[in-house]
Amino acid sequence: MTDLLDDPNMGSEFVAEPLRRAIGERYLTYALSTIMHRALPDARDGLKPVHRRILYAMRELKLASNGGFRKSAKISGDVMGNYHPHGDAAIYDAMARLAQDFAVRYPLVDGQGNFGNIDGDNPAASRYTEARMTSVAEALLEGLNENAVDFRDNYDGTLTEPVVLPASFPNLLANGSSGIAVGMATNIPPHNIVETVDACLHLIKVPDARDDTLLNYIPGPDFPTGGVIVEPRENIAQAYRTGRGSFRLRCKYEVEDLGRGQWQIVVTEIPYQVQKSKLIEKIAEAIQTKKIPILGDVRDESAEDVRLILEPRSKNVDPEVLMNMLYRNSDLEVRFSLNMNVLIDGVTPKVCSLKEVLRAFLDFRQEVLIRRSKHRMEKIDHRLEVLEGLIVAFLNLDRVIDIIRYDDVPKDALMREDWGQDFVRATSEADYVPPRADGEDGLTDVQAEAILNMRLRSLRRLEEIELTKERDALMEERAGLEDLLESDDLQWAAISDQLKEVKKTFGKDYERGARLTHFSEATEIEEVPLEAMIDKEPITVVCSEMGWVRAMTGHIDLTRELKFKDGDGPRFMFHAETTDRLLVFGTNGRFYTMSAANLPGGRGMGEPLRLMVDLPNEAEIVDLFIHQPERKLLVASSAGDGFVVAEDDIIAQTRTGKQVLNVKDDVRAKVCQPVNGDHVACVGENRKVLVFPLDELPEMGRGKGVRLQKYKDGGLSDATTFALEQGLSWLDPAGRTRTETNLAEWQGKRASAGRMAPRGFPRNNRFT
Structure with a gap:
């Protein structure tokens, strides 16, 4: 530091200060600049500085809605040179978005040329496109030359620009806004102008109106791409009341009859901010990976309007079942978050309720009127x-x-x-x-x-x-x-008249005046048996010792020799149907559910099972089997604890599976056997066998269980259930089944130590 102070090149203005304070002050300056001048919209006109400057520059260029167009490069150049000291690409992107009728509910810029599309294609370069204002933008600027708002110097002090636009309608709600600042963000959906004006008129008549009553006028967002909102009314009310929440938004579709029992689904409106091209890619991927086995094909027949064709794999498929699967596996259903974080009076960021946003606009309109x-x-x-x-x-x-x-x-x-x-x-x-x-x-x-x-x-x-x-x-x-x-009364009467004129101008007779997004109750997504959705075909499930799983067409000979990777071999191999559900039990005590129809086929080695379910790397597969409804299972850990669980209670709906047997430290899940009979047989690593009645074990949905067998050293090797009258069976070293019917020597109470295994019991200490 002394060397720096002595450096003559540093000049006399050099001041030393702690790094923590220097960085803190500068970062605070950056954060405030981001919040106030870039990311958050003003509650009064609903605009960020860049959008406000674009509209003002277009006004200065006299680009009226009934006038001629000018090159976009000229507009973005004027904005950058006179008002907005940032890159021209960012300015042009912001202007192009204001012209996109799929991004903005009421476009503020009338574009001529390629301004992008709902597929996600970028606009053409600014030298190829032209633009002018729309009548909606002119409504935001109305009164600007009548001292309606304050002006301030531009960034170099040579010109002036408006601090806020007069805004004759609540643009914050009409067109919405989104942005990410430092430590805060905003995300406001677009709404219908007529509905927002009606809510304003009601708030003028009843200043202390509750947020819930405003929902009678603004039932919810109105997205430019249409769609169907399936969020319950009470959730919407809660979101508007607190300023935070989310809305479930689905596509709009219709079932098209093709005759002879054939049909197809036609999607005519997709959710807001979903790119059509990426949506199709995701659906196609779901078809390829068999996440949606009942969907045969997806096709894009869109021209100016959206038209996506969804073909079922079979005419027996229920359209609602197919759509419910698509909702879960694609962006045909999305959640749009609401976070009404705005600048009050252009200075203070605040998460506002619907009423607070409308009140801020009305108070501003009163100020403009005065x-x-x-x-x-x-x-x-x-x-x-x-x-x-x-x-x-x-x-x-x-x-x-x-x-x-x-x-x-x-x-x-x-x-x-x-x-x-x-x-x-x-x-x-x-x-x-x-x-x-x-x-x-x-x-x-x-x-x-x-x-x-x-x-x-x-x-x-x-x-x-x-x-x-x-x-x-x-x-x-x-x-x-x-x-x-x-007179306040005369002022509010005048404001009401102005709002009614806006309502008349941009109402149902306006090009995009009618509500585009509709409401519906969400049908419950019920679990439908796969038999009703896909064709039932025989397969053979093969899982190797390293966990590579595949499905081979038909019921092949289970003794047939198959090819595996070097150092790998067969572990599980059984016959199944494509409509079956498979259960995987891991050493971590979790059960995972897979559809047999989703198993990789072909002549390859298959795929790692860990790619299909979220089985941790440190966990191994205990068992893989076909789910049988109403069956019960005996599960036990290496510590000798276990219980009986209903198989219907362990079905998992997600890749993460369902925790059933609680294990910790070095304890691992060890046994998973179907319950057949009235007694339980356990064998420990000490080769002691214990037989006790099955009814001494509790039936649970999740837990550690109770002690099956007591061990001085070691733990549990295997456990099974059997009918006492038929005896206990196992495979001897020669592969022959041996049955012991006289089990009095090994019978006892649960949690006893047991006695040494009968002569001829397998050395691997396993019953099967």
């Missing part, structure tokens, strides 16, 4: 001043002509003259009497200048009458403005 009214009064006062002077001139026309003709400084003479007296017209310059210097009823500077600028053809009787009418009309208007400024 400022515009005062500005109009100033204009009226100025015009009345001019009119009074012109009327004086008409009443004393001869004297005015004399002053203009003969006086060396007519403007000063007009201002000095006492116009309350009678005048005699001068016949010559010698007869002209200049005004007295102390005239009490002289004209003002503005009036004198207006008289001197008056054209000769205006010197007619009719003009005097018109001036009088104009003065009377302006005085009447001024009186009305004074009453307006003094």
Whole structure:
């Protein structure tokens, strides 16, 4: 640090400060800049600075909705050069989004050329496209030249820009907004203008209205891509009440009859912010990986409108079942988050309720109305001043002509003259009497200048009458403005009239005025047997010792020799059907569920089972078998603890499986056997066998279980169930089945130690 201080190149302004403080102050500056000037919208006009500057620059370029187009490069260049010191690419992207009718509910920019599409394609370069404002954007700018809002210097102090736009409608709700700042974010869905205006009108009539009553006017978002909202009303109300929540949004579809029992599903509207191309890719991937075995094909027949064709694999498939599977495995159903984090008065970030957002807009509109009214009064006062002077001139026309003709400084003479007296017209310059210097009823500077600028053809009787009418009309208007400024009731009545005019302009007769997103109750996604959805075909399930699983077509000979990877061999091999569900039991005590139809086929070695279920690397497979409803299983750990569980209770709906047998430390799940009989037989690593009644074991859904057998050293090797009358069977070393019916020597109470295994019991300490 001393060397730096002594460096002459550092200059005299060098100041040393702790790194923590230096970084903290600079990061705070960056965070505030991001929050206030980039990521969060203003509650008053619903715009971020870049969008506000784009619209203002287009206004300065006179790109009205009924005018001509200008190159987008010109617009983005003006925005960057005059108001927004950031990259032109970012500015153009922001402008292009304002022109996309699939991204913005009410586009603010009218684009000509390629501005992107719902497939996710990027807009053409700015040199190829043109743009102008829409009538919606003009409604946001209305009153800007009437001192409706404050202006501030631009980034280099050469120009001024509006702090906020007057916004004649609640654009924050109408078009929504999203952004990520430092430590906070915002995500507001678009809504219908008519509905938001109706809610504003109700809030004007009932200022203390509850958020729930506002839902009668704004039932929910209205997305530009349509779709169907299936969120319960109480959830929507809670989201609007707190400013946080989410909405389930589904596609809109119809079932198209193709005749002869054939049909297909046609998707006509997809959820908001879902790219159609990626949606199709995801559905195609689900078909390929057999996540949706009842879907045969997906096809895109879209032109200007969305049209996705979904073909079922079989005509016996239920369309609702197919769509429910698509909802779970694709973006045909999404959740749109609501986070109404906005800037109040352009300064304070706050998560607002629906009522607070509407109130912020209405209070702002009252401020705009007052400022515009005062500005109009100033204009009226100025015009009345001019009119009074012109009327004086008409009443004393001869004297005015004399002053203009003969006086060396007519403007000063007009201002000095006492116009309350009678005048005699001068016949010559010698007869002209200049005004007295102390005239009490002289004209003002503005009036004198207006008289001197008056054209000769205006010197007619009719003009005097018109001036009088104009003065009377302006005085009447001024009186009305004074009453307006003094009365809150008149102000809110005027705001209501303005909102009603907006509603009329952008209502049902407007191109995108009608509601696009509809509401429906979500049908419960019921578990439907696979037999009803896919064709039942015989397969042979093969799982190797290393955990590679595959399905071979048909019921092959189970003694047939198969190919495996080097060092690998068969572990599980059994016959099944494509409609079967398979259960995997891991040493971590979790059960995983797989569909036999989703197993990889072909002539390869299959795929690792860990790719299909989330089996941890440290866990191994204990058993793999076909699920049989209403069957019960005996599960036990290496510590000798276990219980009986109903097989229907261990079905998992996700890849992560379902925890059933609780194990910890070095204990591992060891046994999973179907319950057949009335007794349990256990064998420990010490080769001691214990037989006890099955009813001594509890039936549980999850837990550690109870002790099956007591061990001094070691743990459990195997356990099984059997019928005592039929005896206990096992395979001897020669592969022959041996049955022991006289088991009195090994019978005892649960949790006993047991006795040494019978002669001929397998050395691997296993019953099977």
